[in-house]
Amino acid sequence: MNGSQTGTARGTAGAALATPVLEVVGLRKQFGDHTALDGIDLTVNEGEVVAILGPSGSGKSTLVRCIDQLETIDGGAMYLDGDLLGFEQGRSLRPLTDAGVRAQRRRMSMVFQQFNLFPHWTVLRNVTEAPIAVHGVPSAQAKAAARDLLAKVGLSDKADAYPRQLSGGQQQRVAIARAVAVEPRVLLFDEPTSALDPELIDEVLQTMKALAATGRTMVVVTHEMEFAREVADRCVFMAEGRVIEDRPADEFFRAPETDRLRSFLARSMRANDERRG
Amino acid sequence: MTVSEISMTTAAPTVRTDAVDVADARPRIRPLRILGTVVLVLVAFGILTFLVTNERFEWPIVAEYLFNPSVLLGLLTSILLTAVAMVLGTSLGVVLAAGQLSDYWPARLACKAFVGFFRGVPPLVQLIFWFNLAYLLPRISVGVPFGPEFFSWSTNDLITPLTAAIIGLSLHEAAYMAEIIRAGILSVDQGQHDASAAMGFSRWHSFSRIVLPQAMRVIIPPTGSQVIATLKGTSLVSVIAMGDLLHAVQVIYNRTYDVVPMLIVAVIWYLVSVSILTVIQGKIEAHYSRGATRAAPKATGRAAAAGTSTDPVAPDAGQAGTAIDNRTKENQ
Numbered sequence: 078m079n080g081s082q083t084g085t086a087r088g089t090a091g092a093a094l095a096t097p098v099l100e101v102v103g104l105r106k107q108f109g110d111h112t113a114l115d116g117i118d119l120t121v122n123e124g125e126v127v128a129i130l131g132p133s134g135s136g137k138s139t140l141v142r143c144i145d146q147l148e149t150i151d152g153g154a155m156y157l158d159g160d161l162l163g164f165e166q167g168r169s170l171r172p173l174t175d176a177g178v179r180a181q182r183r184r185m186s187m188v189f190q191q192f193n194l195f196p197h198w199t200v201l202r203n204v205t206e207a208p209i210a211v212h213g214v215p216s217a218q219a220k221a222a223a224r225d226l227l228a229k230v231g232l233s234d235k236a237d238a239y240p241r242q243l244s245g246g247q248q249q250r251v252a253i254a255r256a257v258a259v260e261p262r263v264l265l266f267d268e269p270t271s272a273l274d275p276e277l278i279d280e281v282l283q284t285m286k287a288l289a290a291t292g293r294t295m296v297v298v299t300h301e302m303e304f305a306r307e308v309a310d311r312c313v314f315m316a317e318g319r320v321i322e323d324r325p326a327d328e329f330f331r332a333p334e335t336d337r338l339r340s341f342l343a344r345s346m347r348a349n350d351e352r353r354g
Numbered sequence: 355m356t357v358s359e360i361s362m363t364t365a366a367p368t369v370r371t372d373a374v375d376v377a378d379a380r381p382r383i384r385p386l387r388i389l390g391t392v393v394l395v396l397v398a399f400g401i402l403t404f405l406v407t408n409e410r411f412e413w414p415i416v417a418e419y420l421f422n423p424s425v426l427l428g429l430l431t432s433i434l435l436t437a438v439a440m441v442l443g444t445s446l447g448v449v450l451a452a453g454q455l456s457d458y459w460p461a462r463l464a465c466k467a468f469v470g471f472f473r474g475v476p477p478l479v480q481l482i483f484w485f486n487l488a489y490l491l492p493r494i495s496v497g498v499p500f501g502p503e504f505f506s507w508s509t510n511d512l513i514t515p516l517t518a519a520i521i522g523l524s525l526h527e528a529a530y531m532a533e534i535i536r537a538g539i540l541s542v543d544q545g546q547h548d549a550s551a552a553m554g555f556s557r558w559h560s561f562s563r564i565v566l567p568q569a570m571r572v573i574i575p576p577t578g579s580q581v582i583a584t585l586k587g588t589s590l591v592s593v594i595a596m597g598d599l600l601h602a603v604q605v606i607y608n609r610t611y612d613v614v615p616m617l618i619v620a621v622i623w624y625l626v627s628v629s630i631l632t633v634i635q636g637k638i639e640a641h642y643s644r645g646a647t648r649a650a651p652k653a654t655g656r657a658a659a660a661g662t663s664t665d666p667v668a669p670d671a672g673q674a675g676t677a678i679d680n681r682t683k684e685n686q
């Protein structure tokens with residue numbers, strides 16, 4: 078792999094320096110005879126934060142789940158750092174073995190709407206398990222790194238608590254620490270604040286903002302308009318399984334091209350204001 | 355409340371001076387419970403008198419045979435048989451459960467057929483059947499079908515009362531355990547499977563470290579009943595002359611004709627074993643309820659006040675089964 082390994086400073090990344098980390102080309106996904114994704118094209122460059130917005134049912138979750146190979150795909154292709162995801166090209170194109178898929182998944186991380194922490198393990202073990210068991214990091218080193226991360230998400234005193242003893246916002250911050258602990262090439266977020274009570278949303282958004290500032294490559298499905306405008310480099314608007322607009326964040330909000338996006342933005346802004354007071 | 359009171363919104367609320375303190379309250383009087391207690395005491399007393407005064411129980415004979423070596427040997431046989439059937443049955447049950455949940459349909463079909471058959475045939479019938487296997491299959495051989503044979507045994511040499519008992523009980527057990535384990539696995543939230551897949555854990559790692567420990571909370575209570583059922587079920591093997599606890603007392607009363615006292619001896623030992631198993635089950639349940647509730651685990655010493663906890667969603671850790679959804683409900 079060529080290109081800069083650490084992210085370029087946010088906002089100054091020139092187009093010429095851009096190294097694609099994740100490329101999605103003509104991705105199609107069916108659930109039975111329902112087409113959830115209908116030819117998605119999306120490129121995410123090194124250090125970029127891409128927000129994905131769209132009405133409920135437009136295929137946002139399906140897209141990030143396909144990228145993490147939690148769903149099988151029916152057409153098109155996805156590449157991570159130039160490597161084809163989920164398939165290999167031998168004499169013919171065939172699905173990868175389970176071990177091959179796992180190796181690819183280890184290069185990315187996902188933060189789920191429902192946190193999905195492992196409830197029978199302490200916070201510390203939730204964060205250290207993958208580095209130790211999957212990435213072969215020595216236990217002491219993984220624990221020290223995990224404590225550092227927990228401090229960064231403001232939970233240094235919760236290392237020995239069990240997930241159910243934490244508030245939703247705290248659980249989601251642990252989930253973020255867990256996702257970052259494996260040093261993923263790309264972080265996927267599927268509506269990380271949608272399951273939270275309004276007063277807990279900001280602490281999670283702040284954590285994500287801090288993460289973005291360190292140059293992480295992130296794909297964030299969200300309904301938080303403020304966050305998208307402030308933190309994302311690019312915003313993607315999806316509807317009915319297609320990408321309708323894919324623009325730099327400021328243009329996206331300032332000058333939407335399609336009527337669909339305009340009315341979506343108007344509706345979402347109102348909903349956001351009502352919800353958050 | 356009068357109109358003038360409602361309009362006095364600016365006045366500071368006053369604290370009444372004649373308020374009682376419910377901390378001084380005494381327990382409520384519940385006449386039906388008192389009556390119930392009296393009835394239960396009388397019934398217990400009646401049963402006790404019947405047991406003590408009815409000479410046909412012949413307690414001295416019970417005492418004489420309770421620790422008789424052949425009775426103890428029978429007890430040991432029953433326990434070992436239970437242990438072997440549970441270990442083999444559970445191991446096979448895990449495979450059958452995984453097979454039934456597999457996305458590979460031939461495996462699913464085969465496992466469902468196995469479970470359907472061995473759950474459907476009464477264990478007594480199975481025991482007699484396996485004991486008489488030689489009638490159907492005089493020799494058992496290992497080799498390539500229609501090809502060379504590598505090993506071959508006479509079925510009559512292989513099938514002793516012991517092997518027939520182990521095969522029959524284990525297969526029956528496997529069918530039940532498969533269903534119990536399958537229900538346990540299904541009780542684990544899909545999000546847990548997603549999260550462990552997303553972290554790149556191997557199938558075995560996710561199953562053994564993430565899915566199974568959480569499934570355990572659902573698996574253990576019915577498994578406890580299953581161990582107890584198997585222990586009692588070992589009494590069936592007396593029909594194929596296997597020397598279990600029941601068979602041991604039968605041998606004695608066939609000689610002495612003390613049928614009732616000898617059956618009492620067996621009953622005592624069954625009850626003692628079952629009570630011990632129940633205690634063990636409770637301990638295992640407590641172990642797997644870690645993290646299942648918001649109450650801090652006992653080990654940290656923070657749950658000292660569990661019984662009087664002020665946390666409204668902190669039920670007793672031992673009853674975790676109903677409490678597991680607290681968080682998810684809150685998070686909707």
Ligand SMILES: Nc1ncnc2c1ncn2[C@@H]1O[C@H](COP(=O)(O)OP(=O)(O)O)[C@@H](O)[C@H]1O
Pocket residue numbers: 108111113131132133134135136137138139140
């Ligand atoms: N497992 C599934 N089975 C069948 N249909 C599904 C499944 N997951 C999602 N869908 C359908 O795919 C479409 C896109 O869903 P989703 O990606 O969850 O949308 P979003 O996250 O944008 O709300 C919806 O119409 C939804 O009903």
Ligand SMILES: [Mg+2]
Pocket residue numbers: 137138139268
């Ligand atoms: Mg969604």
